[in-house]
Amino acid sequence: MIIERLKDFLTPNSTVEKEGILVAKEVADKTVWDKLADENPTHAVISANDEEAAAKKSVNQITDIKQHIKPGDVLLDCGAGYGRVAKYLLPEVELGGYLAVDSAYQMLALFKQWYQKSDTEQQTPLLLINADIHTLPLKDSSVDVVIVCAVFLHNHKSVVEKAMLEIKRVVKPGGKVLIYSSFPRAMTFMGLQGMAYQVLLNLMGRPFKNGPVRYYRRSEIMHLFDNFTEVELCPIGYNFLPKTLIFLPKPLEVVWRRGLANPINSLLEKITPARLKPYFAVHYDVVATK
């Protein structure tokens, strides 16, 4: 039972009440992922409606990861979700260890479920760690490869900065850091829209909300990889018109996306010369060596 007058001890607007318990807003934002894990995990992690679609969407990424790892490596998956990457990677490569970190307990519970069902995947030992990516409970220089997929973009940039320091700390010298779908480009209409939304979050006193997409300039990304020996930024995708207009009500937003943005973007992609396409990329993937 919450005694109302004790609420005077709290910083204004710092908590939300959930079944009689006060949850700090920053924690509450992250538990959104637990709810999504219960509802539709494939949609939450890769916008796919079922496992088959998730497998299809994962093919290029798994092929890329395989180029940067070797059997026996210890791999850290930051924000691993329900283990989508492991699910498609481990049947193909036997690793020395798979360390999966995620702040959503429910996601890791799903990860554990399918891992326990598959003998092939179990040839790689797995450690499931319910933690934040900016406070990794791991030893210095302990892992060979780090992957981060579709996680940074949902975090405030200050969290990403701390997470990158942690990643730098735990990866061995010469180890690889692979970042996928995590740095959407700021210099796009989507980026401008996202920056306006961050201003709104700041005004609402919720700048750190976990979920809304944060957008990056090339120089900001390079700064995050200071002191790495090699850093390669790969422009991915094509977008001119924003595929969503976040301030539109849902039905109008669908009309915009399906009726205008998607067909116009496809047409423009076909007629844009290859050398100009990087200027319209949706995001940068990164391959870095410590």
Ligand SMILES: C[S@@+](CC[C@H](N)C(=O)[O-])C[C@H]1O[C@@H](n2cnc3c(N)ncnc32)[C@H](O)[C@@H]1O
């Ligand atoms: C879009 S899903 C991507 C999951 C997985 N990387 C994949 O690509 O299949 C984002 C995941 O990151 C986790 N996450 C977000 N912010 C995090 C943080 N600061 N620390 C740890 N996990 C985080 C969420 O709980 C969620 O499981």
